Amino acid sequence: xxxxxxxxxxxxxxxxxxxxxxxxxxxxxxxxxxxxxxxxxxxxxxxxxxxxxxxxxxxxxxxxxxxxxxxxxxxxxxxxxxxxxxxxxxxxxxxxxxxxxxxxxxxxxxxxxxxxxxxxxxxxxxxxxxxxxxxxxxxxxxxxxxxxxxxxxxxxxxxxxxxxxxxxxxxxxxxxxxxxxxxxxxxxxxxxxxxxxxxxxxxxxxxxxxxxxxxxxxxxxxxxxxxxxxxxxxxxxxxxxxxxxxxxxxxxxxxxxxxxxxxxxxxxxxxxxxxxxxxxxxxxxxxxxxxxxxxxxxxxxxxxxxxxxxxxxxxxxxxxxxxxxxxxxxxxxxxxxxxxxxxxxxxxxxxxxxxxxxxxxxxxxxxxxxxxxxxxxxxxxxxxxxxxxxxxxxxxxxxxxxxxxxxxxxxxxxxxxxxxxxxxxxxxxxxxxxxxxx
Numbered sequence: 001x002x003x004x005x006x007x008x009x010x011x012x013x014x015x016x017x018x019x020x021x022x023x024x025x026x027x028x029x030x031x032x033x034x035x036x037x038x039x040x041x042x043x044x045x046x047x048x049x050x051x052x053x054x055x056x057x058x059x060x061x062x063x064x065x066x067x068x069x070x071x072x073x074x075x076x077x078x079x080x081x082x083x084x085x086x087x088x089x090x091x092x093x094x095x096x097x098x099x100x101x102x103x104x105x106x107x108x109x110x111x112x113x114x115x116x117x118x119x120x121x122x123x124x125x126x127x128x129x130x131x132x133x134x135x136x137x138x139x140x141x142x143x144x145x146x147x148x149x150x151x152x153x154x155x156x157x158x159x160x161x162x163x164x165x166x167x168x169x170x171x172x173x174x175x176x177x178x179x180x181x182x183x184x185x186x187x188x189x190x191x192x193x194x195x196x197x198x199x200x201x202x203x204x205x206x207x208x209x210x211x212x213x214x215x216x217x218x219x220x221x222x223x224x225x226x227x228x229x230x231x232x233x234x235x236x237x238x239x240x241x242x243x244x245x246x247x248x249x250x251x252x253x254x255x256x257x258x259x260x261x262x263x264x265x266x267x268x269x270x271x272x273x274x275x276x277x278x279x280x281x282x283x284x285x286x287x288x289x290x291x292x293x294x295x296x297x298x299x300x301x302x303x304x305x306x307x308x309x310x311x312x313x314x315x316x317x318x319x320x321x322x323x324x325x326x327x328x329x330x331x332x333x334x335x336x337x338x339x340x341x342x343x344x345x346x347x348x349x350x351x352x353x354x355x356x357x358x359x360x361x362x363x364x365x366x367x368x369x370x371x372x373x374x375x376x377x378x379x380x381x382x383x384x385x386x387x388x389x390x391x392x393x394x395x396x397x398x399x400x401x402x403x404x405x406x407x408x409x410x411x412x413x414x415x416x417x418x419x420x421x422x423x424x425x426x427x428x429x430x431x432x433x434x435x436x437x438x
Contacts, residue, residue: 029070029071030069031069031071031072032069032072033068033069033070033072034068035068036069038064038068039065039068039069039072040072042061042062042064042065042068043061043065043069043072043073043076045058045061046058046059046061046062046065046079047075047079049061050062050079050083055083055086055087058083059083059087062076062079062080062083066080066107066110070110070113070114071114071115074111074115077107077108077110077111077115080107081104081107081108081124081128084100084101084103084104084107085104085128087100088100088101088104088132101129101132101133104128104132105125105128105129108121108122108124108125108128109125118150119146119147119148119149119150119151119154119155120147120151120154120156122143122144122146122147122150123144123147123148123151123155123156123158123159124156125143126139126140126143126144126147126159127144127158127159127162129143130144130162130166137166137169137170137175138175140166141163141166141167141170144159144162144163144166145163147159148160148163148188148191152191153191153194153195155191157192157195157201157204157205157207157208160188160191160192160208161208161211163184163188164184164185164188164211164212164215165211165215167180167181167184168181168215171219178219178224179224179227179228181215181216181219182216182219182220182224182225182227182228183228185212185215185216185219185220186228186229186232188212189209189212189245192205192208192209192212193209193245196209220249220253221253222250222253222254222255222258225249225250225253225255226250226255226258226260229242229245229246229249229250229260229264230260232246233246233260233263233264237263237267238267238271240268240271240272243264243265243267243268243271244268246260246261246264247261247264247265247268247277247280250264251280256283256284256287257287261284262284262288265277265280265281265284266281266284268280269281274304275300275301275302275303275304275305275309276301276304276305276309278297278298278300278301278304278305279297279298279301279305279309279312279313281293281297281301282294282295282296282297282298282300282301282313282316283316285297286316286320291320291323291324294316294320295317295320298313298314298316298317299317301313302314307340307341308341310337310340311337311340311341311344312337314333314334314336314337314340315333315334315337315344315346315347315350317329317333318330318331318332318333318334318337318347318350319350321333322350322353322354327354327357327358327427327428328427328428330350330354331351331354331428334347334348334350334351335347342386343386343387344386344387345383345384345386345387345388345389345390345394346383346387346390348379348380348382348383348386348387348390349379349380349383349390349393349394349397351379352375352376352377352378352379352380352383352397353376353397355372355373355375355376355379355428355430356372356373356376356397356401356404358372358426358427359371359372359373359376359404360372361426362424362426362427363426365414366406366410367406367410367411367414367416370404370405370406371422371424371432372424372426373401373402373404373405374405374422374424374432374433374434374435375424375428375430375432376397376401377397377398377401377402377435378430378432378433380394380395380397380398380401381394381398402435402437403437404437405435405436405437406436406437407436407437407438408436408438411434411436416434417434418434418435418436419433419434419435420433420434421433421434422434
């Protein structure tokens with residue numbers, strides 16, 4: 001009796017309040033329908049059963065309110081969606097299950113009709129459809145896309161993620177061309193990046209960004225990226241947000257030979273010069289063969305960039321000086337790179353190359369002219385010791401230049417013992433160990 005009395009008292013209290021019937025905002029329909037007492041009674045009854053998770057008894061009362069006073073409360077739709085999902089999950093046969101799913105879709109449609117927020121609600125609706133009817137692919141795809149179009153930066157990250165994965169599935173199954181995923185990535189990453197600049201759900205949006213990049217990775221060819229971003233660049237060539245995105249994506253995928261990369265980098269540096277943009281300019285001019293301009297930009301960048309890029313900038317400077325046969329400057333830049341990253345095998349290789357090239361010019365006698373090969377081989381050994389990735393190249397050079405060591409008899413003739421210390425004083429100074437070629 002207590003439960004029945006509780007329900008009766010709740011209904012009585014709400015009916016008294018209903019005597020002041022009002023019209024819902026934006027519609028001529030009365031908020032509680034044409035029979036307010038009946039409406040409030042059924043809503044109260046379904047809510048009591050709903051709170052007890054007694055959905056079987058709640059449903060008849062909910063259905064009456066849904067059909068007869070659809071604007072009485074937003075809870076009709078929130079609760080209704082939950083109940084229809086429960087009923088679909090627990091349906092004993094496919095026919096009943098499909099009817100519950102149809103009603104679930106109707107709940108979302110009617111919610112949009114009377115309570116607006118179309119973009120948000122459509123997102124929820126088509127996520128439900130994805131769950132219950134995943135083979136209805138095109139309908140789900142269009143629904144999620146429309147939700148994103150309406151919501152924009154306010155889109156639900158779950159809707160965005162599922163839409164992108166669905167797009168990927170459509171491409172893989174041959175329903176969509178490959179460039180559709182690239183276009184979707186560009187639009188969705190813009191929404192993601194904007195949300196990451198705010199202070200809401202940063203962890204969630206960070207996960208979305210990782211997902212977008214992981215799914216897009218196999219499609220991100222230079223041709224695809226250039227196709228996407230050339231059009232955008234031509235429309236807004238001085239948009240710094242776009243320019244950063246273009247340079248980041250093309251650099252990440254090693255598409256730096258493209259004219260688009262050069263133009264975007266140049267415009268970005270003009271609009272907002274930074275160490276990173278100066279570094280990219282240096283790389284671009286190096287590829288174009290303008291070593292003077294490249295050197296200028298690398299030197300500008302070095303004080304402002306992080307160590308990883310700084311070591312690369314020093315190496316590029318070293319290589320430019322090496323090609324200009326300015327070996328002292330090249331060695332100096334290599335040593336600066338190694339001071340930051342002692343495991344940079346490429347820098348040791350380059351120093352070794354310079355020692356080997358200039359060996360015949362260092363000294364007046366045969367031993368002095370060949371001593372540079374000892375120092376070169378020392379650097380090659382050091383290179384593969386600190387950096388296994390250059391071991392193959394280092395071993396080949398060791399084999400080549402070890403053959404240039406003096407013969408034992410020549411060492412004996414000059415009273416020099418193998419294994420003893422030897423100082424090389426040329427355009428550089430190094431201490432090495434005497435070795436023979438035989």
